[in-house]
Amino acid sequence: MTEVRLTRKGQATRDRIVAAASELMFERGVAGTSTDDVRAAAGVSTSQIYHYFSDKRTLVLAVIAHQTEAVLTTQEPLLSTLDSLEALRAWRDFLVALQQGYGCRGGCPIGSLGSELADVDDEARQAVATGYTRWETSIRAGLHAMRDRGDLRPDADPDRLALATLTALQGGLLLTQVRRDTVALEAALDSMIDHIGSFAPPR
Template sequence: MEEILTTAAQPAQRTARGVQTRGRIVSTAAELMRVRGVGGTTLDDIVRASGVSKSQLYSHFADKAALVRAVIEYVGERTVGGERERLGKVKSFAGLKRWRDGLIANNALEQGRYGCALGSLANEVSDHDVVARAQLQALFTTWGELFEDVLRRFQSNELIPADADVAQLATGLVAAVQGGYLLAQTAGDVAPMAAAVDVSLAHLQLLSNTDLAH
């Protein structure tokens, strides 16, 4: 995966222009990798698409691995940040159902074509880059903790039993979402994703006497 640059990278000056250029490189790389995959995206592709020179790219990133790690950070902030905002509002089964509907509707915009950006990155780089794997593990852990927070609120509101294993239930929700993304991507249809998430929500429902509409 790693693509070594022939010019030694120099530390980028932290000017406003430098920050803007680095940001453009990372956001462009993230979009290309989302569509083409990490392996299908070259540094030359990123240079052309971002409109920067090779020397500008070299000044910010020593090699492709360094750029991929920056992409993981960028994608992670967007993905987990968005989930933090959405899940932070969930205090009831009705709220959880609204979260589910938004998740499915958003993935339906492209017929589930590209899957989860974090999941796709994990599939491509986890076996080859221990630093990237640690980044991704931390992001998925944080995502799971957001679900745990939701479930603890459910416990406080007596929607699920106080002795329910929220860590285990949260892991199941993350797995349902990630597996759902993969199924939707291979099917070109969000229906399998909806089914996967619904099964996880139905399991939660079995722990409660509260209807999903409430």
């Protein structure tokens, strides 16, 4: 992708397009959103859209980056300090409450894009994978801190536990959306946190 240096006004227009596209694609999916829908929602002209994004695929990559940032930022400061069972439980409670606040709609903004795009656009698939890796890295850091501190036994594998936790969370967000309740999300995260707790050294 070509990096274009934007004026402050240009950056604001670009941001407005990405925000409008993100919202529409979150609600209707990528296939259900035309660049003309985005143009109308952002209140810009067709030539303005094509000034910033050469085609819909380029816009979709910007949407993935935007949603990754939004998802990770929403979970701060909890996500950066998952270094105790209490912190993991507080994060779990936060995620459940967040989904309930959304009426159990929408699922994961990154996961939905991943599910729709993984097999039809390899660049988009990789961008979603990168988003997951950032998420996973934050969870890893907390679990590594726990093991380093002796709160988890040396045989605990923080990397594998972090990936399993993110995976359970992704399943939980999908089932929340399909069932319209958070029971699956709660059961999966509780099981995973209990499993992490099973690596606590004997007192």
